[in-house]
Amino acid sequence: MSTELSADPYADHIGILSSRLEAALAGTSLDGLLIAAGQEHTAFLDDRAYPFIVNPHFNHWVPVRQVPESFVLVRPAHKPVLFFHQPADYWYMSASAPEDEWTSYWDIRIIQNITEVRDQIDPPNLGFIGEDTALAEAWGCREINPESVLNHLHYYRAYKTDYEIDALQVAANTAVRGHLKARDTFFSGGSEFDIQHAYLAATFHREQETPYTSIVAINEHASVLHYQYYDQSTPVDNLSMLIDAGANAQGYAADVTRTYAKRDGLFADLVTTMDEQQQALIKAIPEFSNYTDLHLDMHLRLSQLLVESGLSTMSAPAMVESGVSFYFMPHGLGHLVGLQTHDVGGQQRDVEGILKPPPEQHRALRLTRNIEDDMVFTIEPGLYFIPMLLKQLRASEHNSSINWTMINELIGFGGIRIEDNILMRNGQPHNLTRSAFAEAS
Numbered sequence: 001m002s003t004e005l006s007a008d009p010y011a012d013h014i015g016i017l018s019s020r021l022e023a024a025l026a027g028t029s030l031d032g033l034l035i036a037a038g039q040e041h042t043a044f045l046d047d048r049a050y051p052f053i054v055n056p057h058f059n060h061w062v063p064v065r066q067v068p069e070s071f072v073l074v075r076p077a078h079k080p081v082l083f084f085h086q087p088a089d090y091w092y093m094s095a096s097a098p099e100d101e102w103t104s105y106w107d108i109r110i111i112q113n114i115t116e117v118r119d120q121i122d123p124p125n126l127g128f129i130g131e132d133t134a135l136a137e138a139w140g141c142r143e144i145n146p147e148s149v150l151n152h153l154h155y156y157r158a159y160k161t162d163y164e165i166d167a168l169q170v171a172a173n174t175a176v177r178g179h180l181k182a183r184d185t186f187f188s189g190g191s192e193f194d195i196q197h198a199y200l201a202a203t204f205h206r207e208q209e210t211p212y213t214s215i216v217a218i219n220e221h222a223s224v225l226h227y228q229y230y231d232q233s234t235p236v237d238n239l240s241m242l243i244d245a246g247a248n249a250q251g252y253a254a255d256v257t258r259t260y261a262k263r264d265g266l267f268a269d270l271v272t273t274m275d276e277q278q279q280a281l282i283k284a285i286p287e288f289s290n291y292t293d294l295h296l297d298m299h300l301r302l303s304q305l306l307v308e309s310g311l312s313t314m315s316a317p318a319m320v321e322s323g324v325s326f327y328f329m330p331h332g333l334g335h336l337v338g339l340q341t342h343d344v345g346g347q348q349r350d351v352e353g354i355l356k357p358p359p360e361q362h363r364a365l366r367l368t369r370n371i372e373d374d375m376v377f378t379i380e381p382g383l384y385f386i387p388m389l390l391k392q393l394r395a396s397e398h399n400s401s402i403n404w405t406m407i408n409e410l411i412g413f414g415g416i417r418i419e420d421n422i423l424m425r426n427g428q429p430h431n432l433t434r435s436a437f438a439e440a441s
């Protein structure tokens, strides 16, 4: 959702990336960067390739994702070049050369073999960004994945262009279509496997096209933060579902989580309260300059909720201070989202790559930067009943402050997570996910 309409967001995007490139190369003697899309990898002793995941630095410049062995050559003050790989092959289908509007900003050269790239570039004056460092070495690129350049580019990846924001909104809209279908499939008694397939069908995604492996967790499976299976049978009593599933648009990710309760009761009430608190937290974002402080505020709200529900007799600040809230919420409040679901640069203090680590008790927090305009990040508070952590809490000095009868009632529900993607504009949060849900209903 871009607030100011540009005539051509992609043209602006290329302009912005070009300025960032120039600044990133300023302290180097490089003329430009050769950025590889990447190459396929096959399984051990096999000829079957793993799903291809494009180098995000490549995808940042061009909406091309499934064309391994392609390259972009970007140099300040030169028209960028796309070497588009189109091998002569009767075993596999070659990608069709792109013809969309965006190609007018590119010098597109079709190659059948990557040696044709080597013949058209000047490696001693180029930096190489990509996985195949042996290739870059063989070609004689001056620098290979230079850290100073990568730090610079990663830092600025946090600030999304209008073109990127449009893609992120499309991804959110697509994910929401899947979430609505998944919810219906859960309430009509579908298994995790059924729900995952309903989700993929509704989003028109192959499993390998989603930006991350969907988490479809019924009952206690929701207590496994990255639960990775899809049970093909439905439990006799399917009480709850946590679904964390995304979608992809031009390489940009949506990262969305919803939790549902089958019946009214304590767990359903907790889901409602978590949903209210998540929205209240988003509303409060302008009061915080730094994401770490927002994360800590979430712990305070969560602790308050646990006290008010009767799960804990401690004070909310004492729960955060002593680390008791961690046992119920062991991950970070959120992360940057973009070309990668967990986008780069979340803990970077500056372009030099100096890190700003999270507080000692909150090691899993991936985003510690100041909250600024044009950033897109997730807000995903959770409340879990994880047997392994509860066992530790039970063995701790805080044992007697916890209502274990209630906890035992809740363990079979696994947990709650509610996750939206937020864009900052003019100091205000814009909820890409909730606007997609509103649009869809």
Ligand SMILES: [Mn+2]
Pocket: 255, 334, 335, 378, 380, 419
């Ligand atoms: Mn997430």
